Amino acid sequence: MVDGVTTRKFREGSQTSRALLIVGVGLLAAWSGGCGGGVIPSQYLKQLYFDSLVFTHQGLRHLVAEVGASQIVLGTDYPYGMGDPKAVDHILGTPGLRDADRRALLGGNAAKLLRIGSQPGRQG
Numbered sequence: 001m002v003d004g005v006t007t008r009k010f011r012e013g014s015q016t017s018r019a020l021l022i023v024g025v026g027l028l029a030a031w032s033g034g035c036g037g038g039v040i041p042s043q044y045l046k047q048l049y050f051d052s053l054v055f056t057h058q059g060l061r062h063l064v065a066e067v068g069a070s071q072i073v074l075g076t077d078y079p080y081g082m083g084d085p086k087a088v089d090h091i092l093g094t095p096g097l098r099d100a101d102r103r104a105l106l107g108g109n110a111a112k113l114l115r116i117g118s119q120p121g122r123q124g
Contacts, residue, residue, distance in 0.1 A: 049113060051075025052105055053084060057094040069101035073110045 045067055053075030054060050063072060074091070077083035084090060091097070091105050111117040 046071065049073055049109070052087065052091055053077055055084070057090070060091070060094045061096050064097065064101060069097070069104050070109060072105050073113065074106055 048067070048071060050063060050067055050072050051074065052060060052063070052072055054063055074087055076085075076087040078085045078087070088106060091102055097105075
């Protein structure tokens, strides 16, 4: 990891993909694949993941409205000065979020993104 940027290559099926993770204040973006193919720029939003460290309930509701709850993971920056030691409470206390959205932000999206959790044939 150098200056908040990690790049790794991985093999997926028969093609080699490149994943780029950018970690910064209020942002976790994950990119995979290439550009082009007649895709409009707004369609790339579904390849980006943002963290929930936006400091206000209004900011979190706006982020959910713009990119969708499926693209947001829990963010905290704790224990650093700008961090939020009550990041979970911030998500739970944001009015207007559905329970399913809260579950996604509090771990469901991260588990899906990192491919961890229950697997076929395994309990857990």
